[in-house]
Amino acid sequence: PATPAALVAFGGDGLVHLAVQAVAGTGVPLGIIPAGTGNDIADAIGIPRRDPLKAADAVLGGRTRTIDAARISPQSRWFAGVVACGFDSRVNERANRMTWPPGMAKYVVALVQELRSFTPIPFTITLDDRVIRREAMLVAVANTRSYGAGMRVCPGAEPDDGLLDVLILAAMPKSAFLRTFPRVYKGTHTAHPAVEIVRSAVVTLDAPDAVAYADGERVGPAPLTCAVEPGALRVLVP
Template sequence: MSPQLALLVNPAARGGRTLPLLEPVVRRLRAGGAEVSVIVGADAADALERACTAVAEHPDALVAFGGDGLVHLAVQAVAGTDVPLGIIPAGTGNDIATALGVPRRDPMAAARAVLRMRSRTVDAADVSAGGGEELFAGVVCCGFDSRVNERANRLTWPPGMAKYLVAVAEELRGFRPIPFRITLDGVPSEREAMLVAVANTHSYGAGMRVCPDARPDDGLLDVMVLGAVGKGEFLRVFPRVYRGTHVTHPAVSITRVRSVRLEAPDVVAYADGERVGPGPVSCEVRPGALRVLV
């Protein structure tokens, strides 16, 4: 029987540069016997509404053609249902796809993985901040990195990833360690930190291996805290996150928990690269909430 696939598309992924791959991907899926309906929303809210409507019609899979932001949106639609999530990476980072074993640089290979319809069960997690509540599959960031996101989102120039480099330089100029109250599985502590990351998978931000040993199917969240360090030391430590070797630094700690609450002044949470809202921030794992085609 032909699989019924709802293909959720972000036409703006990578500035629209991956859109020419959409037609070949659809052709490949249909050549493999799938019946494909394409979903494109006018904006994120419209795309989510359309995705939820599609899932309610019980397709064999909801397939996200885009980056981590679109995967994040798709997770809201499929979590807790019997509809699996397929991913065809077409974004800049594709960290969630990488963590789940989906080919991140080969859309046709990812399409073949979807057609095999082999799924694994993984965790998701709830995150709430500033009155907003949603799910995430990858990483929640809170601190220096989320402030960089806030600053970059206000910039109109330069385009693309370059604006994040500008935002890093501008944010670092006046940045001071943030006083956090961190509650892990109900046990509170207070400390100054540069940033806190809550991870279901191991990386975010296009390959930053913030919690290199995080597993998406262990029923736990990895919480990484980079404590207060000087700016010079921060500039030495932070690039090590791309190799995952930052974890050996004495200012870094990683703890595995089921729930976490973060309280700090002027902090905004981002989940899978998407803005959730200002703190306080609460996260709780939902074991086995997702089925993913891999």
């Protein structure tokens, strides 16, 4: 069969994640028309996330930009945005088990419930050049800067630099966590002493009872390895 001219995802980060599985490493360009809750991947690569018509123009008459994607093993999955492991993925797990309340409210309820029982997780993080062992609230491995509808977890992450940005939020009192958390929407949380951001082409996360989510989709339990593949993805941008 003939190679398609492009694959277009009309939806949010979850659908983009699915589309990336099909096109990463193939040379087939990915077009994105953002129609989801977060649209963080589209936003990071310069696609207007609140203007579907402008996004459609980019699909029809835009240029092709080459960016990195990363492969997760042993699950053999690609991701274009952020892998989250720790408190945030536990909130996701809890929210996914809930049938009420509907929509985003479910995540707020899940966050409050999870925070009540949450204790820091002992992580072993293996990077290109060293191993970090630390009790942490969460670890995020980012190809692009944000996830969860605008949380700029790694504000300096560039999708075409051949590296993954790794945010480590060290153990902290719950009151301090609640005070610091809102700063993630502006990206100013990086100045907090409990926050460390490092860069690596390959990152292995290991932690007991930790489940990872990639681009908001469940990947599975640790241990897992994220390895960047420079230029693995072609995207249609304005």
